[in-house]
Each structure stands twice: as structure tokens, then as C-alpha cells.
Amino acid sequence: MLVKHILEEKGREVVSVSGTATLAEAARVLALRHIGAVVVHEGKDAVAGILSERDIVTAIAARSVQALADTVAAHMTRRVITCRERDSAEDIMEVMTRKRFRHVPVVEGGELVGIISIGDVVKTRIAETIKEAESLRTYLAAG
Numbered sequence: 473m474l475v476k477h478i479l480e481e482k483g484r485e486v487v488s489v490s491g492t493a494t495l496a497e498a499a500r501v502l503a504l505r506h507i508g509a510v511v512v513h514e515g516k517d518a519v520a521g522i523l524s525e526r527d528i529v530t531a532i533a534a535r536s537v538q539a540l541a542d543t544v545a546a547h548m549t550r551r552v553i554t555c556r557e558r559d560s561a562e563d564i565m566e567v568m569t570r571k572r573f574r575h576v577p578v579v580e581g582g583e584l585v586g587i588i589s590i591g592d593v594v595k596t597r598i599a600e601t602i603k604e605a606e607s608l609r610t611y612l613a614a615g
């Protein structure tokens with residue numbers, strides 16, 4: 473299964489916030505949209521960084537409630553690992569496991585075209601496994 477197939481299934485919407493937004497605003501976006509991370513845009517740069525719920529928790533642990541008034545830019549991860557539509561879901565899962573993050577934006581020709589979460593990849597793998605088991609059962613029943 474390729475990243476492209478996951479996007480065709482889940483859609484290509486990417487929720488993003490400006491680097492000038494506050495952590496409180498970003499937290500509201502995460503809660504309202506039921507997501508764990510937002511892509512951060514700055515000026516013309518569509519993927520200037522990524523901010524996940526973990527970054528917000530880390531900031532609050534360090535600076536208490538005052539952190540909520542900090543900018544997203546101050547706490548986001550700037551070196552974002554991205555993937556392409558032709559990458560395999562297995563490879564992305566391996567990268568997420570090794571690097572210990574759960575979100576990977578999909579970029580094609582410099583354009584942000586989607587985002588894949590570990591939940592999307594696991595859901596796809598389970599669906600594939602069920603399909604394989606069904607095919608095997610049908611094959612054995614026919615034999």
C-alpha cells in the first residue's frame with residue numbers, strides 16, 4: 473500500500489496554523505479538529521514546521537500556563553521529515569517508529585498535498601491483513 477492510496481481513502485486536507493499563532497490557539501485547533509499535530513506555515517513557506525500535542529505538553533511542563541501565550545514558532549519542530557505519495561506505508565511506519573513521531577506531511581513538487589498519521593497507517597495495515605486472511609480462507613475453502 474502506498475501513501476497515495478491512504479490519501480485517496482482519508483482525503484488530502486491538512487490543518488495548518490501560522491507560526492505567529494499562540495500555543496493556546498494551536499491547542500484549540502487540535503481539540504476542535506480531533507487531531508494530534510498541525511503543520512505550521514510562515515510567509516510563503518507551507519511547511520515551516522510541525523507542532524504536535526507533545527510539544528504543547530513539553531512547553532507547559534517547562535513554563536507552566538505562561539507557555540500558552542508563547543508563539544507556535546517558538547516550540548515547533550523545524551526540521552520536518554516529509555514523505556512522497558509513492559512511498560510505501562510500511563516504510564513510513566518504519567520511519568515513524570525509528571524517529572518516534574506519529575505524523576508525516578506529504579509533499580510533492582514543493583507542495584503540501586496531505587498528512588499521514590500512525591493511526592492512518594495502522595488502520596490501512598489492519599484492513600490489508602483482514603483482506604489477506606479472507607482471500608486465504610476463500611482459497612482454502614475452494615480447495
Ligand code: AMP
Pocket residue numbers: 508509522523524525526527548549551552553554572573574575576577
Ligand atoms: P508526535 O509523535 O507526532 O506527536 O510528535 C512527537 C515530536 O516529534 C514532536 O516534537 C513533534 O514536533 C515532532 N514531529 C512530529 N512529526 C514530525 C515530523 N514529520 N518530522 C519531524 N518532527 C516531527
